[in-house]
Amino acid sequence: MFNLFNNSNIFGLIEVLINFINSIFFALLLVALSFALIFSPPDYLQGDSVRIMYVHVPAAWIGLASFTCISILSILNFLFKIKNFSLMTKSIAPIGLVFTCIAIVTGSIWGQPTWGTFWAWDARITSMVILAIFYLSFIAIHKFVSEESKAIKISSIVAIVGLVNVPIIKYSVEWWSTLHQPASIKITGTSSIHSSMLMPLLLMFFVLILYCALIFLMKYKTEIIRIKKKNLKRL
Amino acid sequence: MIYNFIQMNGYGIFVWSSFIITFLVCGIFYYKTRKSLKKYEKEFAKEIEALSIEQKKTVLENSKVASKVLSSFNKSI
């Protein structure tokens, strides 16, 4: 039977996927960038600074989604003790941190021409900074706690506590008065973003997701090799 | 036209700096991930090579991962 949790089987799959993503990535990136920078129209109010949104919004989504994944995997690992899940969370965390930071920095660059300030301690921005801190502590625990089973336990607690922050980020713009505008893309109902701008946004999101998948696979592969290497010594 | 494209009606510096920061960070992050992957692959392959012939045989028979890493490492040399 093909066992999905068997590292040997996963390893082969990872190599196939990495090669596949590598083959299509740059073509897609080029298409997405040309739509984001050239073919999409400027906004009626913001002008060309709206283009910053094409990196800011996907980065923020990825930052949030990664943390949700980490939390869910931590919960499943806690319930069913599946070792691979903790390897996965460890591989996802740096990606989430990088994209959360990108979202914060590009948002700040966008804030200057739009709001008139680089920084505001409003609820959305503060909760994003807290998310970055959760990522940092998750990674720091894995780095500095030398006993692995202990590191997994403590970092799982961080991930589960941090899960509470995710809906706070999502709804911060609705619950409190913030400088940050409410979400333009709604899961239900019509989006308040024109299709000529939605298209490059989704394209860019897709490209960045592919990039994340690539990094994740590489990191996961590194983790598997690390484990195998450890087992080798035991032989 | 190119001037306009770079200028972006005065927003150029903001737009370009965000895109450059994003893709620069992504590039560096990719490079670092790749580097540590290669490092582990190399160390792992070396450790297998250092084993005695019998041990090596059992490892390669039992672990697909080990044989894959070893063969790709030998190819790259």
Add this chain to the structure above:
Amino acid sequence: MLTKKVKKRASLLVLFITATAIGAVLILKSLNKNILYFNSPTEIKISEDIDFNKRIRIGGMVKKNTLEITDQEIRFVVTDFKNEIKVSFKGTVPNLFAEEKGVVAEGKLQDKKFFIAERILAKHDENYMPPELKDIKKENVK
């Protein structure tokens, strides 16, 4: 399929998450006033303990036909469609500052109806569209 051990862990987990969530809600409730980035004119009107010497932020829409720009100052009315506050400001405003757009003003209240701003921030709304479309919409309204 679920073993006893898993069930035990699950109940522990549910308890833990509920406790954290309740804790978070309580903290947020107690901090509620500090989390608000700005106050609306209505909130200013109904609040009783206003410190007139403290820098605060008020926000809302710039009311239509109230924006006056002279050499010395910029005057406008901030409204949340129920109550209004007059604002006076000296200095430069962001590009996106305009009538019928969101605004956040930082400064001091003189009384409940008059505000002297030291800084103006534009609050963007969630609508994104190309310029041509905006013109079409305007024509339809006319």
